[in-house]
Amino acid sequence: MSKLVITAIGPASSVQDSGRYGGQRYGLTPSGAMDRLALAAANILVGNAALAAAIEIGPFGAAFTARDGAVRVALSGASRNADISGRAVASNTSMTLTDGETLTLGFARGGSFSYLAIEGGIAGEPMFGSLAVNARAGLGSPYPRPLQAGDELQAAAASGAAECRIDLPPPVIGPIRVVMGPQDDEFGEAKNLFLDSEWKISATSDRMGYRLEGPVIKDLHGHNIVSDGTVNGSIQVPGNGQPIVLMPDRGTSGGYPKIATVITADLGRFAQTSAGTGFRFKAVSMAEAQAEVRKSREMLRTLPDRLGPIDNFALNIEALRDANVAGAAVSAVDAGTWQIPSPADLPSKD
Amino acid sequence: MAATLSPPRLLPSGDSAITVEFSRSIDDVANQRVLALDRTLARETIIGVTETVPTYRSLLVHYDPVQIDFDTLSEKLITLAQLPVPPVTKMRRWRIPVAYGGEHGIDLEDVARTLNSTPDSIVARHVAGDYRVAMIGFTPGWSYLSGLDASLQTPRLQNPRLLTPAGTVSIGGVQTGVQCLAGPSGWHLLGRTAVRTYQLHRDPIFLLEPGDAVTFSAVDARTFAEQDRAAAAGEIIAELIAS
Numbered sequence: 060m061s062k063l064v065i066t067a068i069g070p071a072s073s074v075q076d077s078g079r080y081g082g083q084r085y086g087l088t089p090s091g092a093m094d095r096l097a098l099a100a101a102n103i104l105v106g107n108a109a110l111a112a113a114i115e116i117g118p119f120g121a122a123f124t125a126r127d128g129a130v131r132v133a134l135s136g137a138s139r140n141a142d143i144s145g146r147a148v149a150s151n152t153s154m155t156l157t158d159g160e161t162l163t164l165g166f167a168r169g170g171s172f173s174y175l176a177i178e179g180g181i182a183g184e185p186m187f188g189s190l191a192v193n194a195r196a197g198l199g200s201p202y203p204r205p206l207q208a209g210d211e212l213q214a215a216a217a218s219g220a221a222e223c224r225i226d227l228p229p230p231v232i233g234p235i236r237v238v239m240g241p242q243d244d245e246f247g248e249a250k251n252l253f254l255d256s257e258w259k260i261s262a263t264s265d266r267m268g269y270r271l272e273g274p275v276i277k278d279l280h281g282h283n284i285v286s287d288g289t290v291n292g293s294i295q296v297p298g299n300g301q302p303i304v305l306m307p308d309r310g311t312s313g314g315y316p317k318i319a320t321v322i323t324a325d326l327g328r329f330a331q332t333s334a335g336t337g338f339r340f341k342a343v344s345m346a347e348a349q350a351e352v353r354k355s356r357e358m359l360r361t362l363p364d365r366l367g368p369i370d371n372f373a374l375n376i377e378a379l380r381d382a383n384v385a386g387a388a389v390s391a392v393d394a395g396t397w398q399i400p401s402p403a404d405l406p407s408k409d
Numbered sequence: 410m411a412a413t414l415s416p417p418r419l420l421p422s423g424d425s426a427i428t429v430e431f432s433r434s435i436d437d438v439a440n441q442r443v444l445a446l447d448r449t450l451a452r453e454t455i456i457g458v459t460e461t462v463p464t465y466r467s468l469l470v471h472y473d474p475v476q477i478d479f480d481t482l483s484e485k486l487i488t489l490a491q492l493p494v495p496p497v498t499k500m501r502r503w504r505i506p507v508a509y510g511g512e513h514g515i516d517l518e519d520v521a522r523t524l525n526s527t528p529d530s531i532v533a534r535h536v537a538g539d540y541r542v543a544m545i546g547f548t549p550g551w552s553y554l555s556g557l558d559a560s561l562q563t564p565r566l567q568n569p570r571l572l573t574p575a576g577t578v579s580i581g582g583v584q585t586g587v588q589c590l591a592g593p594s595g596w597h598l599l600g601r602t603a604v605r606t607y608q609l610h611r612d613p614i615f616l617l618e619p620g621d622a623v624t625f626s627a628v629d630a631r632t633f634a635e636q637d638r639a640a641a642a643g644e645i646i647a648e649l650i651a652s
Contacts, residue, residue, distance in 0.1 A: 083462045083471070084447075085607065085615040086549045186609065195590065196549045197609060241420030241428045285435050286546065286553075288462040288469025290426045312464055312546030320423030323474075348424035349474040356475055 061128035061217065063177060065210040066161060069119025071172075071265065073205045074181055074212075077110035079189035079198070083288070083311045090191040090198070091307045093172045093266065094327035096359065097136035100225050101176035103362045104133030104153040106218075112183065112190040113176040114206065118167040118333075123175065125156035129217035131178035132156065135225070137170030137331060152224045152369060153178075155217045170331035179215030193308065222369045225362065234341035235321055235329050237294065238348050242284060242316035246296070249276045253302070253318055254340055261301075262334045266308040269329070275300030278316055286314040292321030292329075306330065324351035414442065417467075417490045419483045424474050429486055430467040435583055437555055439466045440543045444620045445494040446486075455485055463619040464544045465553065502622040502651035505587065507578050508633035509535070509600035516597040520580070523563060532627055534558045535599060540585065540623040545615075550589030550607030552617050557585045569595030576601045576637075578625070587623075600627075603636035604647045611643045622651075 075098065078091020092098040092115055099109035107113075114123075120139075123132070133153040134141060141148045141164050148154050148162070150173070156162055167173065183190040183200030192199030202210055243250055253276050261270040276296050289295070293305040295315040304321060305313070321329050322343065332338055343351075420428040429446060432439035440463075447463045450470070457477030462469040472482055509532045510517040521528045540554035557580060565581045573579070573594040578587050581596030588594065589606040602625075606616045617623070628636070640646045 080460055080471075082549075082615075083460055083469075084545060084619060086546045086551050087607075087615075195592075196607070238421050238423050241422045241430075285433065285464075285466050286544070287428060287430070287464045287467045288422070288426070288546070290422050290469070290471070292423050310547045311462060312544065317422070320421070322424050345421055345424065345479045349478055352424055352474045 061130045061158070061214045062126050063130050063132070063156075063212045063214045064124045064126050065121070065206050065208055065212075066124045067120065067122040067208050068206050069117050069121065070205065071117030071119075072121065073115055073192035073194075074112050074183070074199060074202070075115040075191045076112035076189055078191050078307060079187035079193075082187055086311050087187070087196060088193060088309055088311050089291070089307055090189070090193040090266075092174065092191075093307065093330035094136055094170075094174070096227075096327050096355070097172065097331075098174045098176075099359055099362055100135035100151060100227055101133045101174040103366065104135070104151070104223060104225055105131055105176050105178035106220070107176055107178070107180050109359055109362060111176070112181040113174045114181075114212075116164065116173040116175060118171045120163070120165050122161050122163045123156070124161040125158055125214075126211075127158065129155050129157045130214045131217040131220070132162065133176045134162075134164075134173060135176075135227075136173035137167035139167050139173060140165035149224070151227060153220075153222045155219075155222065167333070169333075171333055172331060177212065177214045178218060178220075182213040195308075223366050224369050226365050226367060228358070231325075231328055234339040235332075236325050236343045236348065236351070237292075237319040237321055237340050238345055239319045239342050240317070241287075241320075243318050245278050245280055245284070245316040246276065246318050247279050249278070250318065252276060254342055257337045257339055258302075259337055260332055260334045264334060266306050268303040268305050268309060269332075271302045271304065273301070276302060276318065284314055284316050286312040289313050289317070290320060292323070292326050293317045294319045294321065304329065322348040322351055324348070324355040414491050414493065416487055417442075419486060421479065422469060424479075426469055426471045427479070427482060427486065428467050428469050429490055431490075432466040435465050435555070437541075440541070440555055441494055442490065443468045446490050447619065449489050449492070453489070455482065457482065462546070464546065465555070497620070500620065500622050500651070501618070501649060502624070503617065504624050504626055504648040504650050505578075505602050505604050506628040506632070506636060506646065507536075507600040507602045507625050508630050509627055511630060513630065513633065514578075514598050514600035516579075517599050520561075520563060520597050520599065524560070531561065531599070534561055535580070535585070536625050536627055538585070538624070540625075542617050542619050542621045542623060543584075544619055545606075545617065548588070548590050548592050550605070550615060550617075551586065552589075552606050552623075553584055553586045554623055555584070557583055559583075561585075563597055565595040566597070569593055573598060574601060576603060576605070578602055601633060602646075603633055603640040604645070605640050608640075608643070611645075616645065616647060624650075
């Protein structure tokens with residue numbers, strides 16, 4: 060058995076999967092990945108079940124080292140610089156770390172969360188059918204808390220399967236779609252202000268909720284309701300009029316009125332919106348929101364059809380393009396800064 | 410033919426959940442209808458319904474919109490929610506020991522002063538209550554109870570405390586409750602219980618269910634300490650006095 064050692068990691072990084080369900084009636088929140096499509100892409104690349112547990116990596120950098128043998132992993136989600144021992148690697152590809160090699164990830168640029176899936180999945184003891192970390196409830200395995208440098212994850216010995224890439228559809232752009240309610244009638248005219256304004260995500264956001272900055276949204280009756288149930292994407296408006304979008308580590312009930320709910324299909328895209336980036340909401344009908352659920356479910360189901368072999372040259376062009384976005388010392392027009400690795404630098408397939 | 414009850418309001422909570430709202434305020438009759446609909450949904454499986462979350466005044470019904478759409482589910486819920494509430498024939502009743510006042514209930518004396526009463530009288534009235542678990546929420550095992558003596562109603566704290574101890578038994582507004590984990594609270598702390606309403610690696614992990622009946626008994630601080638050690642080792646401590 061090999062292992063993957065976390066050699067460096069920032070806050071907001073933890074083991075996550077599809078989450079745990081059935082306990083919300085006891086106050087147990089589902090947790091689970093902030094961006095399920097990215098989680099699924101990483102898992103599919105290494106042959107795991109789409110929503111198996113993987114490492115959710117927050118906006119800061121991280122480094123992972125293979126020990127006691129090779130470990131095959133895949134990266135998806137927020138774009139960032141990534142290299143294995145100085146050799147650039149691309150997001151949305153699988154890769155093998157030979158014994159002692161380190162995968163180093165930079166800060167997230169577009170987006171906030173990346174997913175590193177390990178071939179064979181993460182070894183742990185599921186609670187309520189999930190390994191997802193919920194630190195407040197003491198749940199999560201192998202560590203019931205966010206990951207820290209020095210943590211070790213048991214990993215299957217790398218299979219030696221050919222590395223592959225996954226071609227995800229182009230990212231959806233445009234406003235974050237919401238279904239109005241359940242308490243939109245509490246807000247009168249302020250509903251229009253909510254829909255017509257530009258919002259930014261505050262830097263104080265976390266896996267429990269994303270705090271929004273924008274105009275003050277006034278409730279007609281004073282911002283207190285008798286607590287009722289919440290869902291991922293509930294947009295509650297507390298007394299200061301600055302909405303909070305509830306995320307997978309939310310409280311299961313809350314006493315602030317909820318003006319609208321982010322549609323399921325846009326939750327991952329919303330979770331990946333970086334702090335400080337302006338965006339808008341758009342109200343859609345229930346029929347449209349539910350049609351989008353079906354579409355995204357179908358996309359998740361057919362993700363394996365999007366796998367393809369890695370063409371070494373294409374891989375590196377992509378890595379270079381990613382690196383270039385960051386303003387790294389690589390120029391798309393100056394071939395002199397390109398470093399195409401020789402086959403000898405590629406990971407061993409043994 | 411039995412008369413049907415007034416229809417609840419069905420409020421969309423996104424594309425995968427419906428809030429079935431029976432009242433906008435805390436109301437025992439509404440809570441009984443919430444719990445009755447919850448029991449009905451547990452009994453009469455509707456394909457696509459994945460999870461239900463009872464609260465004081467509404468039932469949140471999570472569903473998979475690929476299996477059942479909003480309109481179809483709404484229709485079924487409206488019908489089921491207007492069925493007469495059947496009498497509860499089986500109810501679990503728990504007795505939960507509480508160490509009132511002192512370091513375990515730092516607000517007891519303030520509450521007594523605010524209500525022009527004495528700590529002993531406050532404790533006597535709190536212990537005499539016959540409570541029902543109206544909902545469990547916020548954090549794992551936080552059990553909100555209905556049935557607080559009207560003379561014990563107090564406004565919540567102006568400035569909620571950021572950290573209150575695990576096992577705190579408190580009052581706030583018309584409610585009382587038992588919290589399991591340490592966490593923030595704006596309620597008045599009357600005492601602490603060793604009972605863990607949520608404990609991993611114990612069977613059951615969650616002790617109380619929405620709808621269970623609860624009474625309290627007063628114990629001294631030394632008994633609390635003994636019970637707390639036993640509870641940490643996995644003992645349930647709460648007595649099941651009827652089921």
